[in-house]
């Protein structure tokens with residue numbers, strides 16, 4: 001008996017897959033093209049800065065990647081040497097240095113990894129662009145991570161670099177992607193004002209829009225007739241409840257397909273979606289967890305374990321720290337101090353993995369309470385154990 005599956009090509013459901021067609025983002029794509037029209041019509045005359053905002057799973061990444069492919073193709077036809085680079089700031093640990101290194105490596109894969117400052121890397125990048133007559137559009141995705149880590153300095157340098165290069169062609173344009181536009185307030189006034197003029201806001205998808213997105217994706221990923229209408233409806237409905245998050249709906253479908261296969265069903269039923277919803281942790285992404293620093297992972301592991309020992313909705317920071325220290329022992333790591341853990345807690349709360357709130361004042365000794373609103377502690381622990389196994393310890 002041959003192995004039966006509902007999938008035609010499940011890679012089309014992967015988070016890194018860019019679909020050929022974007023549903024319900026035409027006007028935003030057109031606007032983006034409009035902002036960069038000069039890049040193909042009069043290259044070198046000016047550069048552009050655009051900000052894209054929208055909540056989780058509203059298509060910020062996919063929109064910019066689609067745009068990048070389209071515009072480089074058009075430039076090629078016009079014999080313009082235009083490159084597009086997509087950099088994820090969070091995956092580069094919010095480090096300006098690593099971000100610039102990725103950009104330089106796009107042109108010179110063998111460029112030495114050490115011995116340069118961020119400043120020098122930026123100069124090197126501009127030099128490469130000048131020497132090879134290249135125009136560059138760089139997307140800084142998940143920019144909050146860079147701002148959180150290094151403040152306003154990097155954006156200041158990036159937005160000023162062209163101004164110090166009088167008489168030369170304008171070469172570096174930026175697209176900044178942020179979930180929360182409020183991060184912009186952390187930048188200094190002049191940087192903010194050079195950035196703020198062109199903002200494209202992506203609204204959360206409605207249930208109907210999610211349905212269209214899913215139907216397109218189903219044609220690419222599933223065999224014909226394996227995903228009935230009611231299943232699509234339910235996946236869209238759940239995505240809608242998750243604040244219009246398309247990623248959530250797509251991941252539900254993928255998992256539901258896996259359940260159908262495992263059970264030998266020829267169709268993906270609503271029941272499979274319900275099962276998937278029980279196991280997908282919404283709004284938290286595996287890669288968000290896998291790119292955390294080693295000690296942040298250990299801290300989170302402590303938290304996940306603690307939550308499995310309690311029926312209460314919250315744990316205290318003291319309990320979290322204690323659990324963390326036990327985890328450190330197990331992994332042979334030297335525990336970080338209280339202040340550092342406090343920072344981890346704040347950062348994990350910003351990511352949305354945990355919730356941190358002041359305890360009600362009737363409790364003795366004011367403390368912060370940690371909540372785990374979105375993910376089963378058991379799943380979180382499993383995920384962390386997996387990634388900790390694969391992470392080599394850095395500087396412990």
Ligand SMILES: Nc1ncnc2c1ncn2[C@@H]1O[C@H](COP(=O)(O)OP(=O)(O)OP(=O)(O)O)[C@@H](O)[C@H]1O
Nearest residue numbers: 022023025055056057058059060061062213246247
């Ligand atoms: N308009 C669309 N048409 C087709 N697929 C889409 C559309 N919008 C989003 N998607 C798909 O939904 C998923 C989430 O989109 P994307 O990763 O771009 O969201 P995001 O806004 O960058 O989210 P985050 O803030 O978490 O980074 C991806 O798989 C993407 O391909």
Ligand SMILES: [Mg+2]
Nearest residue numbers: 060061062141
């Ligand atoms: Mg994204």
